[in-house]
Amino acid sequence: MTGSPALRGPSSRADAPPGPEDFRLGNEILAFRFVATLSERRGNPVERIPTPEHLRAWLTLNGLGGPDLPVSEALLRDARVLREAVHRAGTAVAADEAPDPADEALLNRWTARHRARLVLTGGRARWRLPETDPARAALAVVAVDAVATLGSGDGVVKRCEQSTCDGLFVDTSRGRRRRWCSMATCGNKVKKANLKAARTGTG
Numbered sequence: 449m450t451g452s453p454a455l456r457g458p459s460s461r462a463d464a465p466p467g468p469e470d471f472r473l474g475n476e477i478l479a480f481r482f483v484a485t486l487s488e489r490r491g492n493p494v495e496r497i498p499t500p501e502h503l504r505a506w507l508t509l510n511g512l513g514g515p516d517l518p519v520s521e522a523l524l525r526d527a528r529v530l531r532e533a534v535h536r537a538g539t540a541v542a543a544d545e546a547p548d549p550a551d552e553a554l555l556n557r558w559t560a561r562h563r564a565r566l567v568l569t570g571g572r573a574r575w576r577l578p579e580t581d582p583a584r585a586a587l588a589v590v591a592v593d594a595v596a597t598l599g600s601g602d603g604v605v606k607r608c609e610q611s612t613c614d615g616l617f618v619d620t621s622r623g624r625r626r627r628w629c630s631m632a633t634c635g636n637k638v639k640k641a642n643l644k645a646a647r648t649g650t651g
């Protein structure tokens with residue numbers, strides 16, 4: 449269902465369903481793309497899943513559901529609680545600290561709900577969700593990705609250096625010199641700011 453044409457309406461149209469342009473999808477790590485559904489965390493935070501429909505759209509765009517995925521306000525609340533636990537735990541790991549045990553316990557409750565199956569279809573891996581409570585099973589996939597990423601123990605989890613972002617990413621670059629969660633958003637923002645500063649002689 450990823451990239452379903454039904455979800456590609458331009459965000460400028462108020463009646464259009466949420467589409468890729470409403471989210472930050474440039475991060476390679478599923479769990480950190482989820483963290484980025486609250487962006488500009490150190491500036492003016494932008495809530496990119498303001499409604500259950502936005503959460504459904506995000507899950508669908510990330511291969512975890514489709515237009516019929518049942519969503520609710522309660523699910524949205526739980527999703528945001530999960531998201532913030534991933535952010536806090538990831539921020540701790542990036543600082544070489546152990547996450548808060550409460551956040552670890554929350555993540556572990558979610559991974560215990562992991563019931564989605566990874567299947568190979570047409571040469572591509574896809575998640576197949578269970579019929580009962582598929583949306584929570586989809587969020588459990590995000591939690592499993594978070595635990596696998598944060599717990600890898602190889603010191604590659606980093607905080608984005610763009611001053612207003614506070615997103616997370618995994619740095620697998622040679623020499624570990626990557627600085628931004630996504631080149632397309634934060635990397636460009638920093639480059640443009642540097643260019644402007646150089647032109648005006650303030651940098």
Ligand SMILES: [Zn+2]
Nearest residue numbers: 608613629634
């Ligand atoms: Zn960033």
